[in-house]
Structures are given as structure tokens and as C-alpha cells.
Amino acid sequence: MILPNILFSFFENNLFGSLDNVFLFWVSNKIIMAVKEKTVDVRMQIASYLQDRGIKRSWLAKKINRSTTLIAFILDGKNSLTDENLKNINEALGTDFKRA
Numbered sequence: 713m714i715l716p717n718i719l720f721s722f723f724e725n726n727l728f729g730s731l732d733n734v735f736l737f738w739v740s741n742k743i744i745m746a747v748k749e750k751t752v753d754v755r756m757q758i759a760s761y762l763q764d765r766g767i768k769r770s771w772l773a774k775k776i777n778r779s780t781t782l783i784a785f786i787l788d789g790k791n792s793l794t795d796e797n798l799k800n801i802n803e804a805l806g807t808d809f810k811r812a
Contacts (some may be wrong), residue, residue: 759787775804
């Protein structure tokens, strides 16, 4: 199957995010494209919550007895978010963030 040039330009410019989010279907001699809805990672939700409310990562780190560096690595996606850390973050912030 040959994709039209317009689709190639979308892929080259990464307008869809990763290719994992794009599905192409061949229907009646036409290419139908669907972009899977991206789920927002819980770490992104937490980071956004902190930013929206002006809460510093250092404050959160102290509240849950973790280093500021670890909190930054978790929220930036460099370290995984353990169930224990998620529970502690929820308790400190009074939230109920859950994994997608």
C-alpha cells in the first residue's frame, strides 16, 4: 500500500506523536486514518496539579520523605512511580490519582 504524500509529511513531522497511536485502514480504495486517543500518564497529571496550584516539588518531597531529585525524576518520567510513592503523594496532596 502506498500512502499519499500528505500522510508522509504528517509522519515525518511527527504530528501524530508516535506511530503507535496511528492506525491506517484501507477501505473502498481510500486510506482511512484513526489516531488513538492518548492517555495521560498519572505522573503528568501530578506534575500538572502541582504546577497549577503553585506547589513546589521540594515541598512534596519533604511531605513524603523523599528527595527532591527523586520526585523530579519520577515526574519527568526518568524513574518509575511505585505504588507506595503514588499512595504517599495522594495522601500529601489530598488527591486520588490513579494509574491509567
